Amino acid sequence: MDVGLLIFSLSIGTTYAASYLRGLENRVDNGSGFISDVLTVSCPGKVLVCGGYLVLESANIGVTIATNTARFYVSVCSKSKPLPSIARACEVLLIEVLSLQFRSTYKFLYDWNSKEVDSETLSYINEENLSVENKNVFVQRCLALSLSFIRKHLGSENFIAKIRKSASKNTWLSLTLEANNDFYSQVVELKKRGLPLKSKSLAMLPEFLPCPVVNGAVSVQKTGLGSSAAMVTALVGALLKWFGVVALHDGDGTGMDGADILADRRLVHNLAQLVHANAQGKIGSGFDVAAAVYGTQMYRRFNGEHFTACLEDRVNPSALHAAVTSTSLWDVQVVPLSLPPHMDMVLGDVCGGSSSTSMAKAVLKWRKERPEEAAALWAELSAANTAIYGHLETLRALSQEDEVVYRAACLWMANTVSETWSLPHSGGLALQSVVVRMMALKSSFHTARSLMRSMGLSAGVDIEPAFQTAIADATEALPGVICAGVPGAGGSDALFALYIQSPDWEAVKE
Numbered sequence: 001m002d003v004g005l006l007i008f009s010l011s012i013g014t015t016y017a018a019s020y021l022r023g024l025e026n027r028v029d030n031g032s033g034f035i036s037d038v039l040t041v042s043c044p045g046k047v048l049v050c051g052g053y054l055v056l057e058s059a060n061i062g063v064t065i066a067t068n069t070a071r072f073y074v075s076v077c078s079k080s081k082p083l084p085s086i087a088r089a090c091e092v093l094l095i096e097v098l099s100l101q102f103r104s105t106y107k108f109l110y111d112w113n114s115k116e117v118d119s120e121t122l123s124y125i126n127e128e129n130l131s132v133e134n135k136n137v138f139v140q141r142c143l144a145l146s147l148s149f150i151r152k153h154l155g156s157e158n159f160i161a162k163i164r165k166s167a168s169k170n171t172w173l174s175l176t177l178e179a180n181n182d183f184y185s186q187v188v189e190l191k192k193r194g195l196p197l198k199s200k201s202l203a204m205l206p207e208f209l210p211c212p213v214v215n216g217a218v219s220v221q222k223t224g225l226g227s228s229a230a231m232v233t234a235l236v237g238a239l240l241k242w243f244g245v246v247a248l249h250d251g252d253g254t255g256m257d258g259a260d261i262l263a264d265r266r267l268v269h270n271l272a273q274l275v276h277a278n279a280q281g282k283i284g285s286g287f288d289v290a291a292a293v294y295g296t297q298m299y300r301r302f303n304g305e306h307f308t309a310c311l312e313d314r315v316n317p318s319a320l321h322a323a324v325t326s327t328s329l330w331d332v333q334v335v336p337l338s339l340p341p342h343m344d345m346v347l348g349d350v351c352g353g354s355s356s357t358s359m360a361k362a363v364l365k366w367r368k369e370r371p372e373e374a375a376a377l378w379a380e381l382s383a384a385n386t387a388i389y390g391h392l393e394t395l396r397a398l399s400q401e402d403e404v405v406y407r408a409a410c411l412w413m414a415n416t417v418s419e420t421w422s423l424p425h426s427g428g429l430a431l432q433s434v435v436v437r438m439m440a441l442k443s444s445f446h447t448a449r450s451l452m453r454s455m456g457l458s459a460g461v462d463i464e465p466a467f468q469t470a471i472a473d474a475t476e477a478l479p480g481v482i483c484a485g486v487p488g489a490g491g492s493d494a495l496f497a498l499y500i501q502s503p504d505w506e507a508v509k510e
Contacts, residue, residue, distance in 0.1 A: 020066065020295035021237055021265055038077040038219065041237040045183060045225030045445065046291035047069040047347060047496055048488040050385040050448050051299070052463075053363050053455070055285045058301050060382045062287050063337065063389050065345060066295040070182035072230035077176040084125060086107075093163050094125075094172045097139050098228065101179050103210045103218055106139055112163050139177075141279040141362040142232050145315060146239040149271055152321040153245055160241055174236065177231060178208045185221035186348050188212040223349050224493030229288035230490050232279070233272040240268060269293040271325045273302075274310045275299060283307060290334055300333035300390050318376065340395040340497075341403075342410040343482070348495040356489040366459035377455055384448040386428065391441035400433050411432035414502035415481035418442055438500075440484065445483035445498070452490060463490035471495055 021043045022296050044066040048055070051062025079096065095108040107125040122144045124135065151159040185204060189212055195201040211220050240246045247265040270288065273365050277283040277350075283304035292301050306329040323329065339345070367374040399406040409431045413421055421439050449464070451474075456463030463470070464486050475484040484497040 006206060010262055021233065021268060021293045025389045031434070039238065039241055040073055040075040041234050041241055042073040043069045043071070043230050043233045043237070043292040044068070044295060045180075045227065045230055046288050046487075047225070047345070048287060048423065048483075049498070050388045051287070052452060052487070052489050053360065054288050054378060054382055054385065055299065055301060056360070056364075058303065059329075060378075061299075061385060061389060062285070063186060063385070063392070064287050064291045064297055064299055064439065065339070066291050066297075067225060067347075070225050072180075072183070072234045072292075074231075074234040075176045075177040075178070076238045076242045077174055078171040092478045095122075095143060096172045096174045097136075097143075098174070099136065099139070099175065101177070101184065101210050102136075102220070103213070105135070106136055108140070108143060109145075112160050112229075122334045124483060131352050138228055138276075138279045138317075139235070142235045142275050143239070145278060145320060146236050146271065148315065149320055149324055150239065150243045150245055152317045153325075154243065159243070165350065165353065175235065177235070179227060179231070181205060181207065181209050182347075182477055183207075183223060183225050183227040183230070184211055184222055186219075199367075210245045222493065223347070224333045224345075226288035226292065228279075229272075229276055230292045232276045233268065233292035235290055236275055236468065237268045237273040240271070254279065259483075266330075267291050267324065270330060274307060274320065274323060277304070277307070278311055278315065281311065283311070286332065290332065294336070295335050295409050296337050296339075297339050298335040302330050302332035313380070314383075320497045337389075337392065338396070340416065341391060341399045342414070342501045343395075343498065345496055345498050347487075348471075348497070350471070350492055350495055356491070359489050359491060362461045363455065366455075370436060370458070373458065374455075377458070378449060381448060381451040381455070383403045383446050384451065386442065387444040388448065391437060391444060394423065395434070395437050397435060402430055405430045406434050409438075410500050411502070413438060414500040417477065417479050418481065442482050446486070449483070450483075455477075462492075463491075465492055468492070472497075 003191050019246060021041070027085040028274075047061050047065045051060060051064075055062035086092075091111070091113055093110040093112055094111060096468070097106040097108070098104075099106070104185045107275070109121055109125050110122045122140070124140075131363055154162070181202065184203060187197060189205060189209060190197055190201050193205075201323035213219065237248055241248045246267055247260065248264055248268070269308065271482075272289050272293065273286050276286075276289055285301045287299045287301070291297065306326075307323050309315070310323055367378075376507070380498075382410060403430075410432075412425070413435065418439070421435050455461075468486050468490075471484075472484040473483055475495075480499065480502055482498045484495060487494060487496050
């Protein structure tokens with residue numbers, strides 16, 4: 001494995017205005033003289049800084065940071081292009097999905113005269129000649145379940161009328177999937193271009209690069225930002241917006257009632273959660289989808305037992321619609337959050353890659369086999385995670401009480417190593433209260449990191465590999481660094497560092 005820390009996502013901690021689900025509209029000529037409405041829906045990736053594994057249970061919280069620089073985009077338009085013979089003979093909707101990062105195009109045919117939307121009525125065109133590599137279960141299930149929900153929500157007559165309006169122009173419904181480069185490792189691309197493996201080299205790469213081809217096959221090395229959840233959420237949002245179920249404006253939704261904005265996002269969130277679960281074949285914690293919709297937050301999961309019927313291959317449309325629109329079944333807790341002023345985070349690509357699913361299975365197996373040991377460790381870890389959230393909120397409150405003192409404290413800490421933060425200084429009690437709270441935050445992160453390592457050792461899972469430990473320890477020894485560690489379930493996907501901003505922060509990156 002080519003190990004090295006390559007900073008790939010910057011300044012994700014302090015600006016949150018754009019770090020949630022949003023959409024925009026435009027009108028373009030698609031090249032054949034047909035003017036089509038084009039809409040784009042995008043959502044951020046995520047970093048779970050605390051709550052790994054524990055967030056699977058509703059008794060525990062997770063703190064998730066949404067990324068500013070890594071977003072997933074889905075653009076929708078009607079496109080004029082030749083139709084296959086079956087489309088000219090039947091009343092069908094042709095759907096084309098272009099996945100630029102995977103260098104793939106998926107083509108579907110939907111028979112709108114059928115009463116349901118499923119794998120039979122929504123099928124791949126020329127499916128018998130497609131290999132597994134030319135199929136995408138997340139895209140297929142997202143289309144099937146989203147169209148099923150939309151048809152039930154609008155009513156069959158209105159739904160078919162919207163399709164006829166498009167199909168009458170002999171067009172395809174075209175969806176283009178694009179992901180910022182940060183979702184995937186760019187090491188191969190940098191080497192190919194002869195560029196040094198430094199963060200500044202990433203800024204020289206074109207946007208939305210496709211994954212590299214290695215030995216004749218597309219090589220997908222993810223960086224752990226939740227690309228699958230972001231793609232599903234953006235695709236669900238784009239389809240709902242295209243059919244007029246939700247509005248989803250760019251920015252803050254100016255001109256919309258606040259309740260309407262929340263209702264739109266709630267609808268996208270609920271459907272995206274069920275689509276993502278259906279494609280995976282299980283109901284996970286859901287924090288990644290929640291972050292894609294709502295941005296940075298404190299998260300507590302929903303009760304998945306209410307939605308097991310939505311995991312079936314053929315989901316009943318009425319059951320799906322009832323589940324998505326229910327106001328009582330979704331007991332998820334999402335509390336908006338932002339890092340305190342002058343605090344920021346960077347992420348590093350360690351050029352590895354881990355399977356969160358297999359790691360989670362091993363941890364849950366350990367919990368079942370050694371329940372007393374596991375319960376004690378989880379209780380300590382849960383308390384540390386809760387403390388981290390509390391310290392972040394308290395620091396934000398302190399910044400609002402006296403901005404001048406808070407800024408002075410941050411400036412002092414940014415230029416000193418954390419080991420000296422406890423030493424006496426002449427800043428006064430107000431400044432000292434900020435320093436003490438920052439030290440408490442660092443201590444809670446240190447406790448959580450230590451407990452995660454212990455859990456990995458007990459469960460036989462490399463939650464924090466040795467090379468990650470070495471990089472994290474070296475980073476934490478730098479001036480202004482609060483903590484460093486592996487996000488989410490751990491492993492070799494990435495490393496994060498939380499630090500106090502200063503003019504000279506290049507040392508943290510390197």
